[in-house]
Amino acid sequence: MTAQVITVTSGKGGVGKTTAVANLAVALAANGSRVVCIDGDIGLRNLDVILGLENRIVYDIVDVIEGRCRLKQAMIKDKRLPNLHLIPAAQTRDKNAVSASDMTRLTKDLRSECDFILIDSPAGIERGFKNAIAPADRVLVVTNPEVSAVRDADRVIGILEAEDKGPGSLIINRLNPSLVRRQEMLSADDVLDLLAIELIGIVPEDEGVLIGSNRGAPVALDLKSKAGEAFRNIARRLKGEEVPFLDLESGSSLWERIQKLAGRR
Amino acid sequence: MSFLDKLFGRKNSADSAKERLQLVLIHDRTDLTPAELESLRDDLIATVSRHVEIDVTAMQFGMEHDGRSQRLVADIPIKSASHRRRASSSRKPKAR
Numbered sequence: 001m002t003a004q005v006i007t008v009t010s011g012k013g014g015v016g017k018t019t020a021v022a023n024l025a026v027a028l029a030a031n032g033s034r035v036v037c038i039d040g041d042i043g044l045r046n047l048d049v050i051l052g053l054e055n056r057i058v059y060d061i062v063d064v065i066e067g068r069c070r071l072k073q074a075m076i077k078d079k080r081l082p083n084l085h086l087i088p089a090a091q092t093r094d095k096n097a098v099s100a101s102d103m104t105r106l107t108k109d110l111r112s113e114c115d116f117i118l119i120d121s122p123a124g125i126e127r128g129f130k131n132a133i134a135p136a137d138r139v140l141v142v143t144n145p146e147v148s149a150v151r152d153a154d155r156v157i158g159i160l161e162a163e164d165k166g167p168g169s170l171i172i173n174r175l176n177p178s179l180v181r182r183q184e185m186l187s188a189d190d191v192l193d194l195l196a197i198e199l200i201g202i203v204p205e206d207e208g209v210l211i212g213s214n215r216g217a218p219v220a221l222d223l224k225s226k227a228g229e230a231f232r233n234i235a236r237r238l239k240g241e242e243v244p245f246l247d248l249e250s251g252s253s254l255w256e257r258i259q260k261l262a263g264r265r
Numbered sequence: 266m267s268f269l270d271k272l273f274g275r276k277n278s279a280d281s282a283k284e285r286l287q288l289v290l291i292h293d294r295t296d297l298t299p300a301e302l303e304s305l306r307d308d309l310i311a312t313v314s315r316h317v318e319i320d321v322t323a324m325q326f327g328m329e330h331d332g333r334s335q336r337l338v339a340d341i342p343i344k345s346a347s348h349r350r351r352a353s354s355s356r357k358p359k360a361r
């Protein structure tokens with residue numbers, strides 16, 4: 001069996017690419033898949049801390065590409081989930097240390113070793129992004145329900161189509177259900193209407209994401225978290241399972257129910 | 266959305282965001298600025314008017330999207346032939 005290469009990208013920075021990669025990686029691995037994640041954000045290494053693996057780094061992706069170590073030596077094994085590995089980004093190099101064909105060669109060598117290869121793309125649409133999507137069989141586009149993030153996602157989707165990578169599948173991250181109900185935030189339907197690509201998940205705004213990143217334990221490991229559940233559901237969809245979308249927008253808080261009763265809304 | 270916003274008929278911000286994005290995405294996807302779109306409209310009017318007389322005031326012109334593909338839609342009412350004949354005969358009477 002050969003692995004599927006999945007790249008997570010967004011255009012705009014800070015919308016949740018690294019969060020998504022870390023959570024999908026632990027969710028897939030917890031479900032028994034063999035997963036290798038690659039931090040493609042050369043010079044701005046982050047996936048290691050989000051996964052809680054920062055203390056174990058010896059070699060990085062540029063060491064592999066430049067032949068200073070073997071691929072296996074740069075793969076850090078997660079102690080919680082033995083079938084999860086990370087290839088960290090180089091921190092003191094820049095994106096020019098890696099080319100698209102380097103990425104394709106690296107993933108080719110990994111494909112027989114695992115089920116999923118997840119690549120965390122840097123923000124932007126330049127070289128680092130091009131490197132990250134080059135080997136992708138599938139691309140996940142992360143956006144937030146917010147004008148600039150949606151606009152940048154649309155640009156990225158246009159580039160993916162032009163490069164024959166398909167339009168990609170959409171993750172809407174940081175949706176705030178109560179803002180959506182007050183009609184002060186774009187709903188998931190609005191965003192889908194605008195971007196017109198396949199939806200693979202809606203992740204609510206959740207403080208558990210921050211808490212998880214403080215601890216180096218992605219929120220998908222927390223069985224009580226809503227965001228964690230949303231990421232676990234995306235992981236199941238990646239495996240081809242049909243999972244209904246969480247109903248985040250219709251449920252209402254006590255205060256909103258009182259307002260509704262009072263006829264204010 | 267506050268009570269006052271509703272009272273003054275101000276739109277909620279999610280609707281504004283969606284409407285603004287719809288326009289921005291059309292321009293991004295087609296690489297046409299609003300000014301270029303305007304000049305395309307003028308060229309279209311000039312070209313069609315060379316063949317038939319049209320009612321510019323009732324004309325509709327704009328971009329629509331169908332999924333991710335954009336479509337330029339123009340609906341151009343043509344003035345009736347009798348109206349046209351009368352108009353043109355009064356303008357330049359033909360010498361027979």
Ligand SMILES: Nc1ncnc2c1ncn2[C@@H]1O[C@H](COP(=O)(O)OP(=O)(O)OP(=O)(O)O)[C@@H](O)[C@H]1O
Binds near residue numbers: 010012213
């Ligand atoms: N669903 C969420 N709820 C709350 N906070 C979130 C959520 N998703 C992401 N965040 C927070 O948003 C911030 C940015 O997330 P992240 O680093 O994953 O984005 P990124 O797209 O990888 O950024 P960059 O473009 O810099 O690589 C982080 O502080 C993260 O904790």
Ligand SMILES: [Mg+2]
Binds near residue numbers: 017019041046120
């Ligand atoms: Mg990141």
